[in-house]
Amino acid sequence: MPHEFTYDIESAANKAIGGVPIIHYFDFQSRGRGQAVRLLLIDAGAAYKDVRYTFEEWPKYKRSGPVAEMNPTGNIPVIEMPGGKILTQSYAILRHWGRQLGAYDGKTEDEKYWADAICDIVIDWRTLFIAAFFSDNQKEDYPKHQQGDRKRFLNAIETHLKGSDLSRRGPYVIGSKMTYADFVLFQLLHDENLIQDGRKGLQEYPRLVQLADAVQSRPNIKKFFSSDAYLG
Template sequence: MSRYKLYFFNGRGRAEVSRLIFAIAGQKYEDIRYEGSEWPSYKAEMPLRQMPVLEFEGTKLPQSLSIARFLAKQFNLAGRDNFEQAKVDAVADTISDLLGKFIPPRFEKDKTKKQELMKKFFDEKVPKHLQNLDVLGKLYGNDGPFFVDNHLTWADLLFYDILETLLGIDENCLNNYPWLKQNRAEVEKQPRIAEYLKSRPKTPH
């Protein structure tokens, strides 16, 4: 029986950063994916009636960032001491701020309103948050390509994942941020990540 089971829908979404952590760590796990039509049958089994959920040695843990932070600590991707972990968390929380601004336009049902919200998001919110991330990367990265102390952490994986979604909508959104582009390129070049990206299921988001 696997020590790790990850439950989510059949897409990247909020589970993908954990899958990337498993990939870079070379850790086997059960990647349990539910189709939307199946979810009502399993919802009651999840602690907060939502996913992703990580089951570790028989106990279920909800909340995507809590799962990612736990896994990052398990596999030495969270920072090498308390202050380094705080810097990694500062980057991750800044990425989370960006994601929070993306939720309203992404899930707006009205097509016209969605277009307006998405345009405002990319024109106003994205540059502000990318600038913040650029500042942190240059402040903490020690002149390297990764966000904190010139080695890969889960914050780099989280950024890679979130920007994959944003670049799918606006392929030019990173054009003014060469450091951030280089960061994503370095993540993509990691052999285990490259292998995972080639082999993972192809999903729209």
């Protein structure tokens, strides 16, 4: 059976997004696209309920039952909102909640474009990471990924952030304002084990260290990382 628990208490942020979300996702520690969704809620001070499935039991729920009916693609995360509203596609969910909260997005078209562009780059990187990490030949494929595609994307994003007039204004993707793209990038850095152990995996990338430090030092996120709810 899936593991269920609720994080935090209902707040004004929950009112803004339409209630307390129920997040259906893998029991994958604090990792994956579903975790980026959680981080936005945590930062905003919103409560949520988790329903976490093990990799072993997920195929059964994917084939039939409520989750399969909620999303015909069979992909998670799937979000249940009060009143029967169903949300799918993690990056669309992040942008949707950002608009409802009046935050986590740029104000100008240039800011919105830059957040979207960095997010798209991270999506491309995550696709390659997942393919290598879950490969049947992981012992060979993942080290190749680390030295190949991962290094290429790290170099590219570091260069983008250093070279952008927007990114130079502060620690985040568009400078001084947090956007959904920061959660997406931070979470992949986490999933690739690059921010752990004193940011050892990012020694060559000071701009990415700056971003990771800024995200993880935000009060609600810092509290979460120190709580039992965070699973490394």
